[in-house]
Amino acid sequence: MSTGLLAAVLGATERAAHVLSSQAQPLSPCTTRPLFQGGRDGVWRMDDQMFQEYNEVRQMGEAWTGINITTCRGEGPQAHGTTSWMLGPFVSHGGYDWWEIDFEIPWEHEMLTTAPHKRVVGGYSFTFHEGSVPTAGQPAGRMIGLPPLHHHHTTFIVGGTERTTGNCHGGSQHLSFLGQSDGQCSGEETGYSCLNMNFTELGYAIETTAHALPESRVGAHVNDMRPANSPAFHWYYNVTMTFVDPYLVGPYLTSIAEYSTSYPVKLDTQFRTFDVPASEDGFAIYEGRWPFTGDVLTDTILTKHHAHVGHFHFNLLIAGSARELGLDREQFFSRSGCDAVATRHAGYSSNLDMLAKLIERCPRCFSMTAANSRVLCAANASAAEVHDRSLTNTDQPYRYNRRAAVRCNGNGFRVRENAVYTSLSFFGVQPTFPGPAHLYESGMNTPGFYPMHSTWSFFYKADNITAQVKRDNTFPMVSGGRLDESRCTSPDF
Numbered sequence: 001m002s003t004g005l006l007a008a009v010l011g012a013t014e015r016a017a018h019v020l021s022s023q024a025q026p027l028s029p030c031t032t033r034p035l036f037q038g039g040r041d042g043v044w045r046m047d048d049q050m051f052q053e054y055n056e057v058r059q060m061g062e063a064w065t066g067i068n069i070t071t072c073r074g075e076g077p078q079a080h081g082t083t084s085w086m087l088g089p090f091v092s093h094g095g096y097d098w099w100e101i102d103f104e105i106p107w108e109h110e111m112l113t114t115a116p117h118k119r120v121v122g123g124y125s126f127t128f129h130e131g132s133v134p135t136a137g138q139p140a141g142r143m144i145g146l147p148p149l150h151h152h153h154t155t156f157i158v159g160g161t162e163r164t165t166g167n168c169h170g171g172s173q174h175l176s177f178l179g180q181s182d183g184q185c186s187g188e189e190t191g192y193s194c195l196n197m198n199f200t201e202l203g204y205a206i207e208t209t210a211h212a213l214p215e216s217r218v219g220a221h222v223n224d225m226r227p228a229n230s231p232a233f234h235w236y237y238n239v240t241m242t243f244v245d246p247y248l249v250g251p252y253l254t255s256i257a258e259y260s261t262s263y264p265v266k267l268d269t270q271f272r273t274f275d276v277p278a279s280e281d282g283f284a285i286y287e288g289r290w291p292f293t294g295d296v297l298t299d300t301i302l303t304k305h306h307a308h309v310g311h312f313h314f315n316l317l318i319a320g321s322a323r324e325l326g327l328d329r330e331q332f333f334s335r336s337g338c339d340a341v342a343t344r345h346a347g348y349s350s351n352l353d354m355l356a357k358l359i360e361r362c363p364r365c366f367s368m369t370a371a372n373s374r375v376l377c378a379a380n381a382s383a384a385e386v387h388d389r390s391l392t393n394t395d396q397p398y399r400y401n402r403r404a405a406v407r408c409n410g411n412g413f414r415v416r417e418n419a420v421y422t423s424l425s426f427f428g429v430q431p432t433f434p435g436p437a438h439l440y441e442s443g444m445n446t447p448g449f450y451p452m453h454s455t456w457s458f459f460y461k462a463d464n465i466t467a468q469v470k471r472d473n474t475f476p477m478v479s480g481g482r483l484d485e486s487r488c489t490s491p492d493f
Contacts, residue, residue: 029072029073029136030070030135030136031071032069032070033068033069034068035068035069043066043099043101067087067088069085069103070133071084072084082240082241082243085103085105085218086133086237086239087133087237088133088234088235088237089131089132089133089234089236090235090237091234092224092232092233093224093233094227095224095229096150096223096228098221098222098223099221099222099223100219100221101218101219101220101221102217102218102219102220103217104217105217105218119208120205120208120244120255121205121241121243121244122199122200122205123197123198123199123241123242124156124240124241125196125197125238126156126237126238127143127192127196127238128222128237129141129238130144130233130235131235131236132236133236140238141235141236143190143192145190145191145192145195146401147225147388147391149222150181150222151179151183152180152222152223153178153179153180153181153271154179154219155176155218156176156178156216156218156241157216157217177197178457179195179220181401182306182404183304183403184384184402185403186382186403186404187384187402189386191403194301194403197301199253199256200253202299202301202302203254204254204255204297205253205254205256206255206256206257207246227393256297256459256460256461257459257462257471259457259458259471260455260457260458260472260473261288261456261458261474261475262454262456262472263338263455263476264337264474264475264477264483264488264489265489266339266446266487266489267486267487271451271453272453273308274338274452274488275338275446275449276427276449276450277342277449278448278450279429279448280342280344280428280429281313281342281344281350281351281426282341282428283424283426283427284334284340284341284454284477285327285334285423285477285478286477286478287321287478288420289418289419289421289475290416290417290418290419290421291417291467292467292468292471293417293462293463294414294415294463294464295412295413296376296412296458296459297412297458297460297461298410300406303456303458304404304456304457305379305457306404307379307404308401308450308451309381309382309383309402309430310429311428311452312426312454313380313426313428313430314378314425315404315424315425315426315454316366316378317375317377317421318365318374318376318423318424319419320374320420321420322478325362325422326361326365328478330480331345331347332478333479334477335479336477336487336488337477337479337481337484337488338476338477338488339477339487340452340477343426351426351427354426368407375409376408376413376421377406377407377456378407379405379406379456381404381430382404383399383402383430383432384399384402385397385400386400423454423456423475427452
């Protein structure tokens with residue numbers, strides 16, 4: 001590649017990063033159309049009471065609400081094509097109302113660059129903005145987050161997902177990108193920069209095949225967390241994807257894929273969660289196996305741990321089996337393979353007491369600071385304190401979800417296929433996290449328990465490029481028997 005062309009490519013990378021980071025200007029040209037209402041496409045609004053009866057309401061066929069979708073496209077020289085889909089305006093009045101968004105991506109109208117048989121993703125973002133969708137030449141609305149809008153989740157699925165149910169290993173040539181309520185940066189009041197995933201800025205890209213694209217969908221759940229009957233709030237939803245020409249992969253960008261690993265979940269839960277004690281400390285343990293040989297990246301932007309922060313304490317991801325770590329004893333067993341254990345039932349007074357005694361028994365197994373530590377990564381709960389009376393109707397500041405503070409041992413780590421690792425999560429009430437009263441409650445919750453996720457998401461480079469695909473793995477909690485399939489199942493990532 002010539003010096004001039006390389007400069008153009010790098011310039012396009014910078015422009016794409018700017019678009020992803022700030023959404024300062026809408027792209028051009030743009031087209032606006034009503035979001036088709038039929039089948040699965042549309043926007044569906046529920047108040048909180050309707051949400052508590054979620055399954056019954058869905059079965060009754062509650063009508064979708066009409067909304068406009070604006071699609072904007074831009075093209076960088078030789079390198080990038082960026083597309084934004086903006087939906088709105090939405091008008092909400094608080095009361096923890098639920099907005100469900102679901103639409104198919106019309107790839108047949110999209111720009112393909114020099115290799116029409118393949119797309120390469122250079123970055124993406126899921127963001128919310130104040131006001132109405134901007135028209136050509138207008139700046140984007142002010143970015144907003146939690147509070148006042150709780151972004152429960154967005155899934156951008158390219159070509160669907162593939163999963164097997166036996167050992168819970170799934171692999172796919174397709175893609176799925178996920179945004180969640182704890183996506184904003186750790187401890188920051190705004191924390192918006194973490195909402196923008198710029199692979200090219202870090203020298204990476206993600207590949208997929210074009211045959212999957214017509215099946216691509218975006219789905220999201222959003223809540224206005226303000227008190228009921230708050231003043232009307234106008235906002236819109238933005239999804240941005242940046243695509244890179246495939247010829248950049250190899251000489252200038254390294255191809256990577258995502259690996260997610262998690263616990264199984266309880267059947268018939270609202271959001272595919274497992275139960276943890278609601279009023280006392282608890283923990284859960286599972287053994288996993290790496291499904292590839294290669295390098296796991298630990299850049300803090302790429303590496304994420306997702307949990308429901310109000311009842312999450314911390315997680316340790318450790319190289320080694322439960323037996324090697326002394327965690328294969330009955331006191332640590334889940335009763336079903338998808339239920340956390342109350343810490344007192346294991347003979348400890350608290351999670352900190354349990355961790356201290358585990359470290360005393362094997363420092364390098366459970367302490368990241370010990371010599372020759374086997375702890376690969378640790379995640380700690382993070383929140384931001386926001387004091388705004390209009391959000392709470394009280395003078396008490398609230399603490400809101402933020403991305404878990406993740407620390408890994410070294411600048412990436414090497415794994416081999418089938419090598420065993422152990423995930424140890426600790427849960428319990430956060431005394432400094434009063435938070436909105438029912439951030440994750442629904443009519444499907446188990447009384448006395450709190451619905452929980454605890455999921456690691458890494459990106460990796462496989463030695464064998466044919467094995468480098470998106471992988472979602474679920475493993476049963478350590479127990480005295482097999483996974484209780486009358487109670488437990490694998491989650492959808």
